[in-house]
Amino acid sequence: xxxxxxxxxxxxxxxxxxxxxxxxxxxxxxxxxxxxxxxxxxxxxxxxxxxxxxxxxxxxxxxxxxxxxxxxxxxxxxxxxxxxxxxxxxxxxxxxxxx
Amino acid sequence: xxxxxxxxxxxxxxxxxxxxxxxxxxxxxxxxxxxxxxxxxxxxxxxxxxxxxxxxxxxxxxxxxxxxxxxxxxxxxxxxxxxxxxxxxxxxxxxxxxxxxxxxxxxxxxxxxxxxxxxxxxxxxxxxxxxxxxxxxxxxxxxxxxxxxxxxxxxxxxxxxxxxxxxxxxxxxxxxxxxxxxxxxxxxxxxxxxxxxxxxxxxxxxxxxxxxxxxxxxxxxxxxxxxxxxxxxxxxxxxxxxxxxxxxxxxxxxxxxxxxxxxxxxxxxxxxxxxxxxxxxxxxxxxxxxxxxxxxxxxxxxxxxxxxxxxxxxx
Numbered sequence: 001x002x003x004x005x006x007x008x009x010x011x012x013x014x015x016x017x018x019x020x021x022x023x024x025x026x027x028x029x030x031x032x033x034x035x036x037x038x039x040x041x042x043x044x045x046x047x048x049x050x051x052x053x054x055x056x057x058x059x060x061x062x063x064x065x066x067x068x069x070x071x072x073x074x075x076x077x078x079x080x081x082x083x084x085x086x087x088x089x090x091x092x093x094x095x096x097x098x099x
Numbered sequence: 100x101x102x103x104x105x106x107x108x109x110x111x112x113x114x115x116x117x118x119x120x121x122x123x124x125x126x127x128x129x130x131x132x133x134x135x136x137x138x139x140x141x142x143x144x145x146x147x148x149x150x151x152x153x154x155x156x157x158x159x160x161x162x163x164x165x166x167x168x169x170x171x172x173x174x175x176x177x178x179x180x181x182x183x184x185x186x187x188x189x190x191x192x193x194x195x196x197x198x199x200x201x202x203x204x205x206x207x208x209x210x211x212x213x214x215x216x217x218x219x220x221x222x223x224x225x226x227x228x229x230x231x232x233x234x235x236x237x238x239x240x241x242x243x244x245x246x247x248x249x250x251x252x253x254x255x256x257x258x259x260x261x262x263x264x265x266x267x268x269x270x271x272x273x274x275x276x277x278x279x280x281x282x283x284x285x286x287x288x289x290x291x292x293x294x295x296x297x298x299x300x301x302x303x304x305x306x307x308x309x310x311x312x313x314x315x316x317x318x319x320x321x322x323x324x325x326x327x328x329x330x331x332x333x334x335x336x337x338x339x340x341x342x343x344x345x346x347x348x349x350x351x352x353x354x355x356x357x358x359x360x361x362x363x364x365x366x367x368x369x370x371x372x373x374x375x376x377x378x379x380x381x382x383x384x385x386x387x388x389x390x391x392x393x394x395x396x397x398x399x400x401x402x403x404x405x406x407x408x409x410x411x412x413x414x
Contacts, residue, residue: 077257079257
């Protein structure tokens with residue numbers, strides 16, 4: 001399983017272009033590998049927008065089982081974990097609204 | 100403003116609590132866009148006290164009035180107190196460049212510098228839509244400098260970075276027409292102030308397109324809705340409407356202060372006591388946050404104990 005290190009974007013991910021770049025990088029790895037480790041070392045915070053853009057989009061696209069089995073999130077702080085959860089919950093909420 | 104002499108007089112004490120009085124003195128400028136009004140005297144010489152928010156508002160007022168050709172040959176009366184405050188917050192060359200209407204002040208905007216001394220940090224930064232300037236330097240220079248200054252207090256540093264990230268994103272994404280927003284922070288080891296001001300489309304206007312008010316509700320209430328969880332002017336996008344809610348919740352929990360001012364409304368949160376009120380017109384958005392750092396909280400503390408439903412493999 002390949003690892004994508006996000007520390008080059010530290011300390012905070014708060015830009016939609018960077019969010020798109022990270023999402024693209026994850027998708028590229030998932031196209032060739034069966035899973036990916038996303039290393040959040042040194043990421044101190046993340047805009048909720050970016051959490052939805054990256055993790056919310058993946059969760060909706062892959063479904064909860066595939067997301068759980070194929071994506072591992074490493075070294076996330078409690079805050080970053082919370083923000084990622086918020087992003088996923090909002091993406092699911094929006095998705096169910098549009099179904 | 101005295102109409103006969105066209106003399107604009109500023110309040111003598113410009114503090115966070117008197118900021119609406121300062122807006123009252125400046126508000127008329129939005130009616131003078133492209134008017135080249137003659138015989139105006141901008142009198143700042145009676146100011147005895149001016150804080151960071153006042154300096155930033157003054158900068159934006161001057162920048163707006165000059166870039167939108169509001170006055171013809173205005174006179175500016177300024178005293179040493181104001182000059183020293185402008186210099187203290189690193190904005191002197193910027194203000195000087197505004198005084199030269201033929202010049203391009205992008206260079207001065209780009210040259211705003213973070214200043215770190217033993218007991219304080221002052222960090223002004225223009226949010227320019229220029230990839231080589233803002234996007235890289237925010238993450239490689241500006242935010243790490245703030246992070247380093249607070250490196251002995253990790254929790255406080257996390258709180259500050261979270262508030263910064265939400266304010267920054269809010270201005271980046273909403274102030275699409277304004278290329279000269281400035282964010283500024285002034286911090287000590289015990290507290291930090293952060294302010295960002297633009298003269299683009301105000302939150303109130305952008306929000307009114309998506310948030311419908313009841314007939315009994317005054318338009319001022321829109322700003323209090325802007326800090327509610329999940330309220331956004333950008334529906335059908337990745338925007339979640341959580342940014343200002345997070346900032347407001349953190350301010351309430353740490354006993355801080357938040358001022359959100361847009362067009363003719365102001366939202367005020369003082370240690371969790373929240374009010375909305377009408378005020379004089381500011382053509383854009385002003386956000387000001389004061390955070391004491393004694394008992395910092397972060398986003399994970401806001402809804403502590405809440406069941407999180409997403410199925411995620413953390414390692």
